[in-house]
Amino acid sequence: MRPNSAEALPTSAPRSTRQKRAVAQLLGELDVFRSAQDLYAELRRRGERVGLTTVYNQLRTMSESGEVDVIRTEDGESLYRLCGSGHHHHVVCRSCGLTIEVEGPELESLAARLASKYHFSEVTHTFEIAGLCSTCACV
């Protein structure tokens, strides 16, 4: 919102570090939603020297800049995934995390219609579909 919020004002550009690159690259390889803890574990498994705090920092930064999408599981865990730009929704496999980005014009208009019907302003909406993908359903 404000160009210079009181919080963190960085006086210069973000720096490129080994850790940031590792997180970004891992996200680039995956097309599924994963938790911060999962991503951290995977990085360690690969021998990357990264701290959990840094993974969280990086994911927050990337989600704020719109580079990654965040969804929350039923038990409150946050899952992250590199995302395409623009407004979209997801069809997510509960079992393997496989995710398909979808758009729904009729959904958007429905949301807008309901908002105006009840005189709500500054509306946002969430729409997520969870199920079993064809691969996981066979097991």
Add this chain to the structure above:
Amino acid sequence: MRPNSAEALPTSAPRSTRQKRAVAQLLGELDVFRSAQDLYAELRRRGERVGLTTVYNQLRTMSESGEVDVIRTEDGESLYRLCGSGHHHHVVCRSCGLTIEVEGPELESLAARLASKYHFSEVTHTFEIAGLCSTCACV
């Protein structure tokens, strides 16, 4: 799922207690989503002698039986509200919690269409609209 799961198998009917009644009654008076902590505080304010654990227990029981709806805020808090029966979605005021239950046939068919398009089975979907109600927007 299973008639007798290994977990808690109750051998007789649930009992009516002062605490359960207090929680149920409070929910009956409110038409907004409230956190467990909020509900607990309100009960104490009214002089009810109830423990926080009991409020949580009761809310969990009631949500499992479908008596109350649960939504999660952005920061992971659970909000509860007595709900009408049947499948529905919500238009929720971010500021005061005012909630309107809505149905959306086109939404249901869209969800079904997307599921079959990508060969997903056992699908569920979520759809929530959050905004400012007309009252809160004037402030």
Add this chain to the structure above:
DNA sequence: ATTCTTGCAAACTATTTGCAGAACA
């Protein structure tokens, strides 16, 4: 009398924060 319920205290879990030392530009 028996079983369910309560609620304090402690445990849990995902996430955030303080901060001193390390790493970039």
Add this chain to the structure above:
DNA sequence: TGTTCTGCAAATAGTTTGCAAGAAT
């Protein structure tokens, strides 16, 4: 060199659990 970044350890916060005492049937 002067920030930014890192990551350990500790703090947070909502929620759950262990369990002994209390209440309902």
